[in-house]
Amino acid sequence: MNKSELIDALRDATGVTRADAERSVEALINTITNTLKKGDQVSIAGLGIFEAKMRAGRTGRNPRTGESIEIPAMRVPKFRAAKALKDAVK
Secondary structure: OOHHHHHHHHHHHHOOOHHHHHHHHHHHHHHHHHHHHOOOOEEEOOOEEEEEEEEOOEEEEOOOOOOEEEEOOEEEEEEEEOHHHHHHHO
């Protein structure tokens, strides 16, 4: 399912217009993104937890030249699925 299909599913489930469903999906994505940018986590019961974690810096290799390069430490988004979601997918 992609973003457009998610918007259509939301529209069908709630009976709102496609424009309203699209604004709702965009608002949810923006809220999660902005919360992670601040360093906080988003916990949605039954779905899981979105959080930003630090990934340590490391030495990598340029595949084209074989040259060693330093990859800096950075924050990356992580998702941990809730038990209810894991059980539903089994």
